Amino acid sequence: MSKDSNIQIQINHKPTHLPYSMTLAQWVEHQTLELPVALILNNQFIPKGEWAQHLLTDGDHIDLLSPIQGG
Amino acid sequence: MGPSAPDSWNLYDTPMTSRLWMGSSHFPNWNVFASACELAKPGFITLSLRRQTATGGQSYWKLIRSLDIPILPNTAGCFSAHEAIQLAEISRDTFETDWIKVEVIADEQSLHPEGPELIRACEVLIQKGFKVLPYCSDDLSICKALTDVGCRALMPLGAPIGTGLGLLNPFNLERLRYRFPKIPLILDAGLGKPSQATQVMEMGFDAVLLNTAISQSVNPAEMALAFLEAVSAGHRAFKAVPMPAQPNAQPSTPSMDMPIGDYRVGAELYGN
Incomplete structure (x- = not known):
């Protein structure tokens, strides 16, 4: 794993800054999501x-979706 | 079947016992929601996916899992088939379930379901192996088109979402039951009072999905129980087959051998 701050x-x-290059x-x-x-x-x-196949690179944008109440 | 024996019904070859499903929105807090669920024992809890922080929704999810009730993701907020298909696929991957309540909205104000886009979304999702539950209008032609593309259940509305107006068009709902005798019908949206749930179950609907009718009541847990009893009463009445309505009064008590008021007795008393 390469270091890249x-x-x-x-x-x-x-x-958000990544502490190191990661997928x-x-x-x-x-x-540590629950x-x-x-x-x-x-x-x-x-x-x-x-x-696991997607290595994050500088400038990437992640939309994180999680459960929410619904009808 | 005995008077207190539970009965089950099938939804996409899955046996279901509960006839009350619950949405999870607008409850005062999660404890109230949990109490309502524990009393009503819903067959499904509906939920959705939204952009949130990494910890957003964590307490909600923890509670949902602790209740051990099957979840039914929805595509609320979608205005096209493309959006609904995309959100359904994301939901399946995230929640690991093939169940999806497909919502494609036509109008932001009324939240009225779309027609053609809904049908197209359902057709694609069925081809992709989803167990599709379409939130739809009570229009016969739309419901027929949904079954034609492979929907094996329908979720027509009673009234616009969250209004509590009840069954605005009972005739259309009854016609859907008559026209699709083997398709499970789940009344979705618009109910406000338990008596309205009884009414639609008396028509032969298989279940109702409730949210704001419970969550916006003053005592949601008590209202959940009231709806559970109302749904059960309506379903039992449907199975028992109500008597046909008739225009003329029929005395419940036999009129023969009436001890007073007999014409002949009256004639003697008054000398007529």
Whole structure:
């Protein structure tokens, strides 16, 4: 895993620095989430099974979706 | 079947026992929602997906899981088939369920369901293996088109979402039951009072989906229980087959051998 502190991404339009270069799967693991989430990377939905194949790069934008009450 | 034996019904080859489903919006707090669910024991809880922070929705999800009630994701907020299909696929991947309540809205103010876009979305989603539950109008032609593309259940509205107006067009709903005797019908949207749930279940609907009628009442837990009993009463009445209505009064008590008021007795008393 290469060290790179210059990677800045956006999570739901909020800038975030990555501590090191990581895939979507590693980023999710880093968040220690306790709920299911959906990730849209640069306006493209990425299924869970493909998270490990997407290496995040500087300027990437993630839309993070999570469960919300509905009728 | 005995008077207190539970009965089940089938939805996409899945046996269902509960005839009351619940939405999860607008409850005063999660404890109230949990109490309502524990009393009503809904067959599904509806929910959705939205852009949130990483921790947003965490307490909600924890509660949903603790209730151990099946979830039914929806495509609320979609205005086209394309949007609904996309959100359905995201929901399936996220929640790991094929169930989807398909909502395609035609009008932002009335939240009235779209017709052609809804039908197109359902057709595509059925081809993709979803168990599609379309939120639709009570229009026969739209409902027929939905079943023609493979929908094996329909969720017609009683009134606009969240209004509590009840069954605005009982005739149309009854005609849907008559026209689609083998398609499960779940009344979705518009109910406000338990008596309205009884009314639609008496028509032979298979279940009702409720949200604001419970969550916006003063005592949601008590209202959930009231709706549960109302749904059960209506369904039992449907199975028992109500008597046909008739215009002329029929005395419940036999009029033969009446001890007083007999014409002949009256004649003797008054000398007529």
